[in-house]
Every structure is written in C-alpha cells, then in structure tokens.
Amino acid sequence: GSSESTGTGAAQPAGEAGATGGKVGIDFPRADSDFWNSYNKYIPQMAPELGVDLMPPTNSQNDVAKLVANVQALSGQGAKAIVMAPQDTGAIASTLQNLENKNIPVVSVDTRPDKGKVYMVVRADNKAYGTKACEFLGEKLGGKGKVVQLMGALSSINGRDRAEAFGACMKEKFPGITVFNEPTEWEGTKAASMLQTRLEQHPDIKGVYMHAGGVHLAPTIQVLKAKNLIAPPEDPKHVFVISNDGIPQEFEAIRKGEIDATLSQPADLYAKYALFYAKAAIDGKTFQPGPTDHDSTIIQLPNGLEDQLPAPLVTKENVDDQALWGNQVK
C-alpha cells in the first residue's frame, strides 16, 4: 500500500562525490542467465559514473550457502555496504542479522528478504508482472479459452509471486480461462516437453505466459514452430505469448511476430539503483516511503524500505523504444 509521502526519495545526482564513505561489496546471484548477466555487466560500468568504490564482485551461483560465505568474505575485506540478490530469501536471515550487528547496510536486489534488516530493496514488483501478464492474455483471449503458464521454480520467490498473482488475477477477472501450470524449474528442456505435451492434449490452447524469457523463449518458439502455430495475431491459429524479462532476444521475437509481448525487467535500473542506494547508505542518507523522481514508489516493509521500479509492458508498438534496457545491450 502507498503511505502518505512526506519526504521525497529524490535521487541525488552523483556529483557531490568528495569524501566517499567506503567500499561497496557486491554479490552477483548467478552467471548463467541472460538477465543477470546483463545486470552483472551494468554494475562495473555504472560504478564509476555514480562514484562508487566497488570491490571485486563475488558470485554465489544461485546458492544461498555460497552467498553467505561470500558476504562474510566481503565484510571481512572491509565492505561498508553490501549489495546482494538473494534468490532464496528465507535462508539469509542470520546473515542480515550479522550485518546489522556490524552496522553494514544491505541493499537487496530483485528479492525481498522475509526477515532481517535491509536498507533498501530494489526490485520490480513480481506480483505486478503476473497481474499484467494475466490482463494481457485475458484481454487478447476475450476472457475465455485455455492458457499455459510456464512457471519458474517453486523454491524461488519470484517464480512463486508471478505464479500466484497470475493465478489470482485469472480467477478473479477471467474465470472463463483455464490455466495449466507447468513447473519448469527454470529449465528449457522441461518447458519444451511440458508445452509440447499440453498442446497435444489441448490443441485449443491459445495463450502462454513464460516466467523467464531467458530460458523459456527459444523452447516455446521451437515447439510452436513444430506445431505450425506461429501465425499473425489475426489468424485463428495464433497463440498469444507473453514473456518476462525483456532481454534483446525477446524484442527480436516480438519484432518477428513470434511472441506478442514481454514484461521488461529493468536490469539497468536494478544495477543503477542498487549502487545508488548503497552509496547513499554509506553517506548516511535516509529515505521515506512515497513516489520517487524516477517513476517508482518507495514502500515501507516491516524490515526496511522497497523501491518498486517500473516494469513496462513491451509490445510491437513500443519494442523499438531506446529507453528499454534490452535495446541498449550489445
């Protein structure tokens, strides 16, 4: 919910550098997905621009135990603030507690730790993803028919949030639509098999929501191609596909008409505001809930604040917008 906005979390341009407070340690969550790789690339690019003294980043390979070890090492090496992206939010409570005891502020990117103090959470609203995808498909299908949801892993909060919001929205707004939920564990091979089987079983499926373009995009297109279901939206054969992430390949597919839309998860903004808030924390700044100067809203959490970055829906109309991060990477 939005609380009454008192102060503004106005983003200060990083000009007034002067005495920088200290080093920022950062842990990357993984190196094997396109979205995170873009994020990992933006970080070192943006650090000098924002005047952040960045330590060599560590990588926890999607393993919370490694994340904990990395954070220990970073704080041992003298980090004054830490940026992390815990893919597994239940199991870092002790770590956050330890960091709080050491007075090291934490910026959490992409996920919201359930417990333990955080200075700021920088993330897009995953529930909003699910809802937007649901609305997009529901409208395109006219409120009836069958859709497949290629889910991520149940153990991932983002996957769960997207799935829950998508399901709740469908139930509420489009009760005429049947949803098939496929737990793909973020694996392309599982996604392909499940979609193929489901299309065999229900040839009248008309919509697909993919939780992760990075892993689900190519298999989905390949299965639709094999079934000869790639057709223009006017064609009754057309299957509406909406993806999530906003990587360049999704844009390409939108341009080619292979998929219809994607939800752009702003890797560049994640990187920028992660560093921004880390530096702000070192500098002792404080923020209040309310709208910010960068089209987002800060909300209050029990254990800190969360800056909910905008996540635009990308369709054929706006796919060439240069402001989208997916159009900026090479």
Next chain:
Amino acid sequence: MTTTKTSSPVSAAPLGRRIQLGRFRDLTLVPVIVVLLIAGSFVDPIFLTPGNLTNVLQQQSALALVVLAEAMILISGKFDLSLESTVGMAPAVGVMLVIPVAAGGFGLELPGILAIPLCLLVGGLVGAFNGFLIMRFQLSAFIVTLAMMIVVHGLHLGLTQGKSLFELPESFLYLGSATWLGLPAAIWIVGALFTVAIVALGYFRVGRSLYAIGGNADAARAAGVRVERVVWVVFVIGGIVAALAGVLETGRLGGISANQGVGWIFMAFAAAVIGGVSMDGGKGTILGALTGVLVIGLVENILTLKGVPGEWKQLVYGSIILVALMISRLAGGKAQD
C-alpha cells in the same frame, strides 16, 4: 567384484525357470512399461495417441543418447559424470566457432556447415581427456569426471559469459527439429544409434570386450584385450554421443542456454540402472538401458498430462521410480548392484 552369493531365493528357484529368465533379464522393465501404458490411458485418452507417444520419444531423444553413452561406459566398469556438461558445452563451442561476434561467437566465423562436426569433435576431445586422465594416471573415474563436469560446464559458462545462444545456423538446428517420414529426425537418429550399439555390444568382439573389461579388467587383459585403449575409445565415443545429444537438444529447443544438460546425469544413471545396467560394470544391456529411458519418459509424460501440482510432482515422480525399481527387481529375481 564381490560376487554376492544370492543365497536362498536363487538357488531355490527351479532350474528351468532360471535359465529362461536369464535370457530376458534385460527386459525386466517391460512389465513396468505395460503398467505405465495402461495407467496412462486411464489418465488421459490422449496418452495412447501416436502423436503423444511420438512426443514422448522426441522429448527423451537427447537424454536417451546420454544414457546410451553412460551405459557403454558403465558396462566397461567406468563412470562419466561429465557427459551432462558436454551436452551443453560442445554445441555452444561448435556454434560459437561459426557465428559472428555480434551473436555471441568467437569471431572466427567458420562455415556454418562445420558447426556440427566441430561440436562432435569437442565432445570427443572431452572424452579423450577424461580417458587420458583415468587410464594414464590411474585416477578414479568418478572423481575425475566429477571435476571435469565442473570444468566443462565452467568452460561453457566462461566462454559464453553465461549467455544463451539464440542465433544458430539453420543446419545446426536441422537434426533436432526436422521430420523424416512423419517422425522427428531425432527419433530416427536415436533409433539408429541404439541399433548400432545393441549390435556392436551384442555381436562384435570389441563390443563384447567392454563386458570383459567391466567384469574383470585383469582377466580381460590376460585374454588379450587392450584394456586401456578400448576404455579410452569408449570415453571418446561417449563424449561424441553426448555432443550429438546436445545437437538434438539444441535443435529441439532452438537455442543453447547456459544450463543445457545440467542435472541430466542423475536421470541418465537412473535410466541406465533401472534398465539393468550395473554400476559395478560388466552387466546389463543397451536394450535394457533403452527401456529405462522409456520408463522415465512415460512417467514424466503421465505426470504432465495428469497435471500433478508442481509441489507434489517430484514426490510422485521419485516414488514411481522406486516402485519401477521394485517391480523390475521382483520380475528379474536377481539382486542388484
């Protein structure tokens, strides 16, 4: 090999029955497959349609090749965990040698038609390196290939920077996506390779020598089998077959993600072992391994059709494998190892 004396149950069995069963030992999963086919047809009428069964076969084709490779290696008494990483790395490197830098390539831009041969070559090299370490340095196959599994996947990650490769030469996608005579090309290819392997391991001297090596390497050496060389060649073939599995998978999925193949090796072992291939070497057949793949494929298909909720799917899946195991144990009548 601790030849477990299966005391009472076996020696009690009447002679005639034992011999007969012995001949069909590699087919102990057939009853399981029959049960699954029946169960599947109750779950959903679509199950028994040719379209669905073709899908099952196609979905399992890449895994089947990894199982084929692993079964050969297991029969010769060794281990290869790195196959799963080869499934991802070999196609990635093969493709990166031919695509432009902009699409994620190395910038060599070799002719696109070379991508598949290069991919197979890379797979063969990984196998050769494994074989070299294991046979020359007499290192444990398990641990060498465990380390190589990490190394090869690490190479994949490092070279691609963790990115998926999407812009692949058409020729590279062809095998995994084409249809020949109404069936996916992948099914024909896998069928052909399994036939070759079944014949080679059943009717040719080199093939039989795998059993001898796996059963008792010293005895095989005494009988004139060039143990080191044969095992080395098996590792190389294993690597090539795993790379081919990668080609088929890439064609099916239309891209190579940084995770391609990750986690497959457990499934490959499960398929081979429930199909009757022993982890101790010298035992089992390629045909048996194939039935193992089918069981796994059918179980997955039925669970998908049934729409078991995601959070319970693994439990159901694991339980079915366990039950399949017990059925094949009871049907086979032999202790496993």
Next chain:
Amino acid sequence: MTTTKTSSPVSAAPLGRRIQLGRFRDLTLVPVIVVLLIAGSFVDPIFLTPGNLTNVLQQQSALALVVLAEAMILISGKFDLSLESTVGMAPAVGVMLVIPVAAGGFGLELPGILAIPLCLLVGGLVGAFNGFLIMRFQLSAFIVTLAMMIVVHGLHLGLTQGKSLFELPESFLYLGSATWLGLPAAIWIVGALFTVAIVALGYFRVGRSLYAIGGNADAARAAGVRVERVVWVVFVIGGIVAALAGVLETGRLGGISANQGVGWIFMAFAAAVIGGVSMDGGKGTILGALTGVLVIGLVENILTLKGVPGEWKQLVYGSIILVALMISRLAGGKAQD
C-alpha cells in the same frame, strides 16, 4: 575389486619412502592444503587471519557432516545420495511440527524444544527406510537412494509448498549460530563428531567391521559380522548426521529454504573421494575425508577472496579439484578407484 596392477610407477619408488607414506596414506591431501594456505596468503592478507579461517570452518561445517555420513556409508561399500535431501527435509519437517500454521507449520505446535529431536528422528527414519530397501530387497544402493533423493526433496517441496521457513524456534537456531569459547558452536560439534567417528572407525569393533563389510561382505559375514544389521545402522546414523547438518545449516542461515542441501551430494562425494575414500568400499579414513572437506572449503574461500568473475569461477574451481586430485595421487602413489 579389480585390484588394478600398479605397474611401473609404484615399484620404482624406493623402499623406505613407500612404507612411510603408506602409514600416512589418509593424509595425502596435506601437501595440497599447505599449498592452498600459502597461495591464499598471497591472494589476500585477510586469508590467514583467524577470523577468516574460522569462517571457512564454519561455512564447511554442515557439508563436513554430510561428508562424514557419506564417508561411513562409502567405507561400508554402499552409497547414499539422499543425504542431501535430508539436509533440507528433516529440519523443515522438524520445525513444521512445532511452529504455528501461520508460520508455515502443520498446526500441531508441539513444544519448540522437540524440534531438533524430531528433525534427527526424521533423518534417522529416512536412513532406516533406505537401509531397509537396500538390504531387505537387495536393491542397488545407488538407484534406491537416487530415487529417495527425489522423493525426500519432493516431500520437502510438497509439505512447504516450496516456501522458505523462517520463523523458527530459537532453540532450533542455537546450535548453528551460537559461539562457544570464541569459536562457533558448529565447529565444536563437527570436531567432536569427527573425533568420535575417527576413533570408532579406527579402534572399535563395529567401526572396523565397516571396513570388513566394504572390503568383502561375504568374508565379513563368514567371520561373524552381522552385515545387514551393521549396514542398516550405518544408514540410520548417516540419516541422523545429515539431519544434524541441516540443523547447523539452518542455524547458520536463519531459515530453511526449499533448496537447502540441493546439489551438496556431489560436493560431498568430491570431498570424500579426494580425501582418499574409495567408491568401491573398504578403503579410506574419516580423517582423510575431513582433509577433503578442508581442501574444498579453502578453494572456495580463496576464489571468493580473489573475486574470480562468476562465469570463470566454476572452471577455476573444477581445475583446482582436478589438480588436488593429481597431487594426492602422486603423493599417495596408489592407483585410485
């Protein structure tokens, strides 16, 4: 056991040296550890500080317990892949029995102090079930525990709906987070358990019988060892120790995620095997396995301190394990299996 003929390299070694080395065969990783300590001190001055080394030990404590359990099971000639799933499932179930529904519990709300005993009980039950299937039905340990790995993890996912548990009773977190005499309690616990295991397997009848069983189960049986019972007990203990590993991990992390333990088993095998425990049974020591854990922990720590880019980290990591393997092979002088 195919006693590989170690031809030239071994027989070439001078007499005195081999005897000496033979006695310290379980310590072949010590040179590797020394190299790592030196290398680490060059990488970062922080490396050799007590704080950092304590961190390494604490970070490895839960894995070390899994390695301990796996090493015992390997020495008795069996396998347990399901340990990794027990690391997550046992604490989850133990906790869910005591916390309220609102926090993700079953609603039984048993006294919080029971959470740890219940967790250990669950671990023991998983081990008992594994042992039962393997010994009673003479099923292959590898494949049974592979299926059980999926089943147990599936149970965890199903019961928690994939959600993390983080409202845990304080008593449950205590062991994994407390500090005793300046060192984390986990280190004391792990140290104590390893000491017990080293003594038991070195100097006690039941412990020694694991070696006899792993080396030649039939001979052990003929010598009056109750093979079935001992192996069964080893599985139960293994499950309990894995559950305890889960308790320590939970305490360290402050919550139980649905992925707790997933992927550990490969690391556990790697640690045990580079530490000299044979996959064929009957060979290796608990102390050796401990050195394996240390090597893995130090490698990870050094890579972290060095800040190796994520995409190359796996490659470097795998390569170091491979090198450690070769060093321990050369230092040990024995062929591995």
Next chain:
Amino acid sequence: MTSSVKAVEALGITKRFGPTTALNGAEIAITEGETHALIGRNGAGKSTLVSILTGLQRPDEGEVRFAGQPAPPPADRDAWRQRVACVYQKSTIIPTLSVAENLFLNRQTERGRINWRSLRTRARRLLEQYGVDVDAETMAGDLGVEQRQLLEIARALSFGARFIILDEPTAQLDGPAIQRLFDRMRSLREQGVTMMFISHHLEEVYEICQSVSVFRDARHIVTAAVEDLPHDRLVDAMTGEATAAYEYRTRPLASAAPVVLSTRGLSLAGRYQNVDLDVRAGEIVGLAGSGSSGKVGLAETLVGLQRADTGTVTVNGTDIKQGDVPSALRAGLGFVPQDRHHQGFVPLLSIAENATIPIAHKLGRFGAVSPARRREHGARMIEQLDIKTTGPDQPVADLSGGNAQKVVLARALADDPRALVVINPTAGVDVKAKHSLLGAVEDAADRGAGAVLVSDELDDLRICDRVLVMFHGRIVKNVPRGWTDNELVAAMEGIDH
C-alpha cells in the same frame, strides 16, 4: 628330452612389489616339448614369474626369450598370446559372462559378427572334451570353484599355443578331474606342446613332468630331471633344510569325550539328506566324497553359511540358528570356508585384522579394539602358522595364495574353537605349510576341539580319527583310521555298498 631348443627362457629376472622382492635374479629355461614343473614354497615367486612370462607384468630387471627370440613388447598382447597360453592362479573367469563366452573370450569370432549359436556349439564340444558338466549358457559367476577351474583349464588348452603355463590347476580339483587333466596334458605333449606346471602336490610332478625347477626365496635353486630329484631332496630344495615327512599323530579314542558338534536329521534338497553326525571333543572327523557328493554343502550348513531344509545343528550343546554364522561362532565354532577369495578374507585389511575379526570383542573393553593386542595376536598367528609376510600389518591382498590360506585358518583358530570345520584347508598350500596347517588342526584337537575336515586329498584325511564317506548326499560309510587309499576311493566312488 625331445630336443635341446629352449621354448622359453627367463634370465636374471628381478621383480619387486614395494618392500617385497618377489623375484631376485631368478631364471628358468624350459626345453621344447617337455613338461616342466616349477615348485617352491608359497610366496617363492612362482606366480610372479608366470605373470612375467605371459607379459602381464614387466620385470624390473632381466629378460624373457621365446625360442631364442626376445619377448614381444608388453603392449602387443596378441603377440604374447600367440606364444603362450596360461591358466592363472587367480581366477580370470569373468563372472558376468556366460560359460561359452568365457571359453572364447576375445576370440568369439575371427572377424565380423559373432555367431552365438555356433559359439555355444563349440563351447559344448570343448566342455565335453574336458568332462565339464555345465550348461554353456549359465553365467560363469554361478559356477562353483571347481567348475571355474576346469573352465580356465579348458580355455587355456584350447588355444593351440605351443607353450602353456598351468599355475596350480589342480588345487581345486578332485581325483577324477585331475586324471582327465593329465590325460589331456599327455596328449598335448605328444603333439609337441611345451608346458610349465606348478603344483604343491609333488606326486603330480613325478606323474606328469619330465624336469623340475625349484624356487626358494625369490631365487632359482635347482633344475633337474625328475628322476634325479627324489621326493625328499625336492622338499629339501624347496625348504632349504632337511624336512621330515609329516608325522600323523594318534589320539586316544574319544568315545567318552563330550559331543561338541552334532546334527540330527539334516536335509537340504538336492544336496544331502538325513545326516546325523556326532563329533566329540578331541576328535577329527573326515568328510570325503566325490564331486557333488554334498560334503561341502553339509559342512557349509554346519557353520551357518547354508540353511538346511530340516534338521538341527548343535555346537557345544547349543542349538545354532540355521544359516546364521554369528550364532555358530558364538557357540564356539571356527571354520575355513571353501573359497578363500570369496569368503575367506578381506583383501585390503591386514593379516592381523583379518585373523582377529571374530575375536575383536576380546581385544579390548567396551567394544574397543587395541591395535597393539591385535598386532600381537597377528604376530603370534604368523609365527604359529609360518606365514611368509613383512609383518602383521601387511594387507592380505599382497600375500601369495598359500599364505592367504593360512590367514584364513588363523581366523578360524582365533577364538580357540571348541568345534572346527575346515573345508579343503590345504588347497594351494606348499608342503611345509601343509604340515603346519594340518599340525594346527591336530593341535586344536589336542587342545580338546572336535574337528570336521572336508577334503578331496587323501593325505589330509590321514590326520582324521575316522572318515565319513558321502555318496549322493548321504553318509554311506564310517571308515576308521588305518584305511588304504584304494579302500577309501572305492567307498567314495560308491563301489562297495
């Protein structure tokens, strides 16, 4: 002698295994066409020489020549196989393959596809030739020791090699099988085949060989024609000292002593029927019978390795649980199983540990085992049984066959058993060791144990106070001490009843 060309020569061979020197400048030369015996005590280096002569191991020093030509390079296995065929002492049967395939291992076909039908036919013919009564399609792993040995022999002899080595081929065979083997060897010799024959049964050497070489302590001692080296001198050459023949002891008749091992109405379908047996303290009872008479099956039931269908076994007054070794051991039984590799020892464990597994609970308190006391016990056993080893800590895997057998006996005697069951205890054991093994059994009897000795060897049975002869699963005769060979053999063949 047919000619003086040397079919094979080994010159100055030295081979070390870590601390052990298995061969020390050893040599041998075998004239073409003769059957040459190689004898020596357990651990003298015979099998090591065999593995060098067949190219499986490379000598540290020295050279091997075939018909005057240097031996092929180690990697060229085919060249080696053309020159020499071998029955190894260690089994080279592959348990997971069928009998037929084992016979034609790696030569299932000249080229191209294997014709399984014709392979089976060829295998059947071969098996018939050697009088091996097994189905060519059974898994080799399902065979008994004896049948496996016959398989190895049939395989090696069927090669058509001009030089054949037989390393203790007779150790696991009974009389008729040995005779069939010797018949084959004679006819091969007539065809000009050269053979090297290793055995611990010296009378076999005189029966089948023309010349003999003796090894002792890794060195070559003497080579001579068999006529020139009578039995006593042969034994002296082997042992390096004047060795007396074994003196069988007599014991007072034990009719009043308590029964320590007995069975009532013991039957196991297809193996033995309705066996009643009483063994008294201080008595050694022999169990004899031809192939498949059921004697081994019966003995294995006594110790708990098999479970009878009906009947009871009583050890020392306790009814033991059928098929349960620990309960038999607890009741005071010790035993030597038939196949030492299978059930006799744990190869990676030390001599001391192998010998003390059954008494581990006595080597310390509260379940602890004191390594010092274990080593002490091991050392005592090594001395008592004269085991050739570097010490009680040596793994049994490194011992020669006969010495490994002694470790198995050491295990059986560990707990000072009240009842002792030994199955073929002297298989593969050298003369002197045989004396110490039999002596150890007799010692145990003198200490008041009752013993059952199952053996195919008449010499072993001579230490028995009486011999029970089994035929088709029944005890048909009780032969008291003082029998002649013919008498006993006739009973075993079932001729006189």
